[in-house]
Amino acid sequence: DQQVKQNSPSLSVQEGRISILNCDYTNSMFDYFLWYKKYPAEGPTFLISISSIKDKNEDGRFTVFLNKSAKHLSLHIVPSQPGDSAVYFCAATLNNNDMRFGAGTRLTVKP
């Protein structure tokens, strides 16, 4: 029962362009959504989060958009840099606990 889904296993973009990573969820009770970034042979690291009461949160080159009616969120990276190449995990929490993760999307930014 995967309540958080990332349907694109991979994404490739050119350096300087926008990367858009998508995530869908099924449980309308999720209260926070988070994005984590993972490099090979390392653990995931927190990137950005958004509360379920907001529709946008921005931090530098990273912006997360939340569409509650569609149960969809996306992470925008602009401009994309080669160092952004990693696996990105979408996650969601219930009552700020019980964090559920998607399967991840591998982003490749080409120079």
Add this chain to the structure above:
Amino acid sequence: DTAVSQTPKYLVTQMGNDKSIKCEQNLGHDTMYWYKQDSKKFLKIMFSYNNKELIINETVPNRFSPKSPDKAHLNLHINSLELGDSAVYFCASSQEGRVKKLFFGSGTQLSVL
């Protein structure tokens, strides 16, 4: 200074053996976790400990047992290892707050032969 460290990084063992993975965090966090990343790459929570109390256990077989000697450590013991236990296991910690950000260790690749 690594915030969340787990050892060993790689563990290769035979079916039926008993093994442990150690985890330590120096962030002063209240809660520690074990996650399993399966072959489909999903990260699934196994356990969490808050002030030495187990607060989540996601239908994990009782061959897996977490042991927390203190707030900074949460070790994972696995008895009678099976082929299906092969996966990457991540330790993580978090602090109570408005948003529960997890800080992960670098993972332990367990291979059961």
